[in-house]
Each structure stands twice: as structure tokens, then as C-alpha cells.
Amino acid sequence: MSFKTEAFVLQAKDWRKADRLYELFTPQEGVIHAVLRSAAKPTSKLAGHMLPFSKVRIMIGRGRMDHLAGAAVIKDYANIRTDLKLMSLAAAIVELLLKDKSSENKHLEYLQVEKIFELLNDQNINFEQKLVLVRVFLWKYLSIAGWQPELDNCLFCHKDMNIEQAGQYLPGRGIICLEHKESSYLPINAELLVFLRSINELDFEEFIKINISDKTKKEWRKISQAYYQAVFDQPSQALKILPYA
Ligand SMILES: [Zn+2]
Structure with a gap:
């Protein structure tokens, strides 16, 4: 199952080998945690959209652990x-x-x-x-x-x-x-x-x-x-x- 939502990127940290774990604030559930697989690879485009304090539109894949399946910046508050x-x-x-x-x-x-x-x-x-x-x-x-x-x-x-x-x-x-x-x-x-x-x-x-x-x-x-x-x-x-x- 997957769903789309808006969210604020609160924090990101390295997770396992090449993954990143994002803490996100969503209107539906408050804080959620989502893994982005292989985020550290230079080819990962999604990670570039997920800067701290930015507002993003994301696709979340629900599983034992939520994962990030898509991301676009709405406003980056640079x-x-x-x-x-x-x-x-x-x-x-x-x-x-x-x-x-x-x-x-x-x-x-x-x-x-x-x-x-x-x-x-x-x-x-x-x-x-x-x-x-x-x-x-x-x-x-x-x-x-x-x-x-x-x-x-x-x-x-x-x-x-x-x-x-x-x-x-x-x-x-x-x-x-x-x-x-x-x-x-x-x-x-x-x-x-x-x-x-x-x-x-x-x-x-x-x-x-x-x-x-x-x-x-x-x-x-x-x-x-x-x-x-x-x-x-x-x-x-x-x-x-x-x-x-
Ligand atoms: Zn009194």
C-alpha cells in the first residue's frame, strides 16, 4: 500500500549501509519515519529534494517500515x-x-x-x-x-x-x-x-x-x-x- 502526502522534512540521518532515515511531519499522522533506500549514492535524485526544513510532496510505501517512493519540493525555505x-x-x-x-x-x-x-x-x-x-x-x-x-x-x-x-x-x-x-x-x-x-x-x-x-x-x-x-x-x-x- 502506498499514499501521497505533504510533509515537512524535520531530520535525516544515515541508516544501515547506504540508506537514509527521514523524520517527517505530516498532517495525517504527525511525525513519521521513512527510509530512503540507497540515498547516499550520488545517483539518488530523491535525496536532493529532501533538505531539512523544506516542505515536500511525497509518496510513502507502507510496510514493516515506511519507505520513500517519491518526493518533490513544494517550498524549500532556503x-x-x-x-x-x-x-x-x-x-x-x-x-x-x-x-x-x-x-x-x-x-x-x-x-x-x-x-x-x-x-x-x-x-x-x-x-x-x-x-x-x-x-x-x-x-x-x-x-x-x-x-x-x-x-x-x-x-x-x-x-x-x-x-x-x-x-x-x-x-x-x-x-x-x-x-x-x-x-x-x-x-x-x-x-x-x-x-x-x-x-x-x-x-x-x-x-x-x-x-x-x-x-x-x-x-x-x-x-x-x-x-x-x-x-x-x-x-x-x-x-x-x-x-x-
Ligand atoms: Zn486562588
């Missing part, structure tokens, strides 16, 4: 691959996608991936803005994938959290009001709470224009790392090496 800093941002996206082991329908997530790669590839957006967009992606993606934190009511007393109010954040779960103060909860100021609530409401483009204070950026970075850690039970390597914003 600007990302020619800039080391952008590659590190794209690698953060890839790391997140590879961690998500659920293989159900990922159409909504796929649209988000498409969007973030478009923006990373766009030379009219500066690096600082792209860094914010990648972190926005993390929040959008985890929410769609089923890990949306509670941001409206206190997790403990269910009190409605006013947007002018600071609170605390329990990683992976959501907000807690200041009445249950504990040092292990992370601070979340009023500006950050408004910002976090807006993430699922607004399109990516809006975040190119939004300005938040340095203090809020710093708190956001901390709770983003904690969020990731709570979901996947391990720290994000990619988020750790991105301390700029």
Missing part, C-alpha cells in the same frame, strides 16, 4: 538553511515536533508549522521578532495538541483572574492567584497574563507588532521553559540555547 541563527530557531521547532509522540490527525498543528516556517523564512522580519514568534509557536502548538493551560480562573479556588492582576504559574497546569503563595510557583505579572491569553486568539503576524516589557519577556521565557518541561518531562535543549529575548 533562507532558513543559509543562516545559522535561523537554523537554531527552526531546530527548536523540530525538537518540539519530534517530542510529540501522538500520531493522530495533526491538520491544525500542520497549519501552524507551515505558518512559522513561512515567517522564519521571511527576510522582512528581524531575528528578535522571529525569536518571539518561535515561542508563540510553542504555546500555540502545545495548546492545540491538548496541553492548554488554564489562564482564566485560579486552579485552586476557581476565582476569576482579573487581567489587571498578577498571579503565579504552575507549570503545565495554569494560573494560581496570589492567595496561595508558594515559592515553587513562577511569578506571572499582569502584562504577561494578558499576553498569554492573547496567544491563542491572535495570528502570528500580530506578535511582530506587539511590544512587551523586558521584565515580562524574562518571565515569559522562564514559564515557557517550565511549560515545555512539564509537558515532555525534560528540558528543551533548543529553548536553553536561545537566551536572547
Whole structure:
């Protein structure tokens, strides 16, 4: 049995003698693994279409192990691959996608991936803005994938959290009001709470224009790392090496 699909090429590694193993993100099943036989031979044309971070149309042969039976580039996002800093941002996206082991329908997530790669590839957006967009992606993606934190009511007393109010954040779960103060909860100021609530409401483009204070950026970075850690039970390597914003 075989089928055609669109996919993003996440990673490729050498496999057995001359084969390559591709990790691909598809709208139907999320991450799939597919072998390209004899990819390392200079005559392999398919391998030339399968560059990291590119969007491809592929034919997959289903078997004990999926194999790649055809590939064509839809968009190669070449600007990302020619800039080391952008590659590190794209690698953060890839790391997140590879961690998500659920293989159900990922159409909504796929649209988000498409969007973030478009923006990373766009030379009219500066690096600082792209860094914010990648972190926005993390929040959008985890929410769609089923890990949306509670941001409206206190997790403990269910009190409605006013947007002018600071609170605390329990990683992976959501907000807690200041009445249950504990040092292990992370601070979340009023500006950050408004910002976090807006993430699922607004399109990516809006975040190119939004300005938040340095203090809020710093708190956001901390709770983003904690969020990731709570979901996947391990720290994000990619988020750790991105301390700029
Ligand atoms: Zn409370």
C-alpha cells in the first residue's frame, strides 16, 4: 500500500549501509519515519529534494517500515538553511515536533508549522521578532495538541483572574492567584497574563507588532521553559540555547 502526502522534512540521518532515515511531519499522522533506500549514492535524485526544513510532496510505501517512493519540493525555505541563527530557531521547532509522540490527525498543528516556517523564512522580519514568534509557536502548538493551560480562573479556588492582576504559574497546569503563595510557583505579572491569553486568539503576524516589557519577556521565557518541561518531562535543549529575548 502506498499514499501521497505533504510533509515537512524535520531530520535525516544515515541508516544501515547506504540508506537514509527521514523524520517527517505530516498532517495525517504527525511525525513519521521513512527510509530512503540507497540515498547516499550520488545517483539518488530523491535525496536532493529532501533538505531539512523544506516542505515536500511525497509518496510513502507502507510496510514493516515506511519507505520513500517519491518526493518533490513544494517550498524549500532556503533562507532558513543559509543562516545559522535561523537554523537554531527552526531546530527548536523540530525538537518540539519530534517530542510529540501522538500520531493522530495533526491538520491544525500542520497549519501552524507551515505558518512559522513561512515567517522564519521571511527576510522582512528581524531575528528578535522571529525569536518571539518561535515561542508563540510553542504555546500555540502545545495548546492545540491538548496541553492548554488554564489562564482564566485560579486552579485552586476557581476565582476569576482579573487581567489587571498578577498571579503565579504552575507549570503545565495554569494560573494560581496570589492567595496561595508558594515559592515553587513562577511569578506571572499582569502584562504577561494578558499576553498569554492573547496567544491563542491572535495570528502570528500580530506578535511582530506587539511590544512587551523586558521584565515580562524574562518571565515569559522562564514559564515557557517550565511549560515545555512539564509537558515532555525534560528540558528543551533548543529553548536553553536561545537566551536572547
Ligand atoms: Zn486562588
